[in-house]
Amino acid sequence: MKILIAADMEGISGVTNWDQVDPSKPEYPRFCKIMTADVNAAVLGAFDGGATDVVVSDGHAGGYNILIEELDPRVRLNSGNSAPFAMVQGIEAGGFSGVIFVGYHARSGTENAVLAHTWSSRRVANLWLNDILVGEYGLGAAVCGAFGAPVLMITGDQTTCHQAGELLGSLETAIVKQSTSFSSAECLHPEVAQGMIREAAQSAVTDLREGKAPQPFTVSEPVKVTVEFRLSEMADNACRLPGAKRLDAKRIELTASDMPMAYRAFRAAVQAAGW
Numbered sequence: 001m002k003i004l005i006a007a008d009m010e011g012i013s014g015v016t017n018w019d020q021v022d023p024s025k026p027e028y029p030r031f032c033k034i035m036t037a038d039v040n041a042a043v044l045g046a047f048d049g050g051a052t053d054v055v056v057s058d059g060h061a062g063g064y065n066i067l068i069e070e071l072d073p074r075v076r077l078n079s080g081n082s083a084p085f086a087m088v089q090g091i092e093a094g095g096f097s098g099v100i101f102v103g104y105h106a107r108s109g110t111e112n113a114v115l116a117h118t119w120s121s122r123r124v125a126n127l128w129l130n131d132i133l134v135g136e137y138g139l140g141a142a143v144c145g146a147f148g149a150p151v152l153m154i155t156g157d158q159t160t161c162h163q164a165g166e167l168l169g170s171l172e173t174a175i176v177k178q179s180t181s182f183s184s185a186e187c188l189h190p191e192v193a194q195g196m197i198r199e200a201a202q203s204a205v206t207d208l209r210e211g212k213a214p215q216p217f218t219v220s221e222p223v224k225v226t227v228e229f230r231l232s233e234m235a236d237n238a239c240r241l242p243g244a245k246r247l248d249a250k251r252i253e254l255t256a257s258d259m260p261m262a263y264r265a266f267r268a269a270v271q272a273a274g275w
């Protein structure tokens, strides 16, 4: 039973502000260590639950946050940020029975959600897949769903876990902090949080083995991708992409033949938006 663990950083234990997840800031190395420990807890739980093969994907910023030398030696790590499948790199190889999201955050514009954003806090105000408002958890889940893999579990603050549950069904959650604003939360001690992550991962994979896991999240194809940018100038730039339709000052629409192509189209639009 092969499991993908896709990790982001904003929802890691103890993280409450950008400085802690920004490689140029002195706080960052501390949280790389904690991120690695949160991921290791999910790895342990997944193996405890019956996983036989675990692949980890490092999905935050440059994709070099997880300390490979401290990672459980049983896993392989997808690292680096130009990867074709970015935050869920590895999924394209196929054969995954389920996916675990570690350290995720709520979508852009959410109240009481630490570092809530959708892909790019400076560029993206909102993202819809076929008119469904999603954050990175929804975008990643739809890509995983296209490869037949359900998201079994998510870790992050209470708002992230709630949003993911609304969209993806009754997945396991590990709430490692209670957010009280965009940059504040009541955080559990990492050891306590990691105990919860391990337990949740174990029951998520056990449920999967027993046929009780959520279904893969799939969107109908072709996929309509609607992006609302922060500024009209960004939409000016992004709507130069072939096939892009301008909806209004800040929104563009792209249509992709399938979900992996929709993921590429969204990433290209965010990049083209510039600024």
Ligand SMILES: [Zn+2]
Binding pocket: 008, 009, 010, 059, 060, 061
């Ligand atoms: Zn991130």
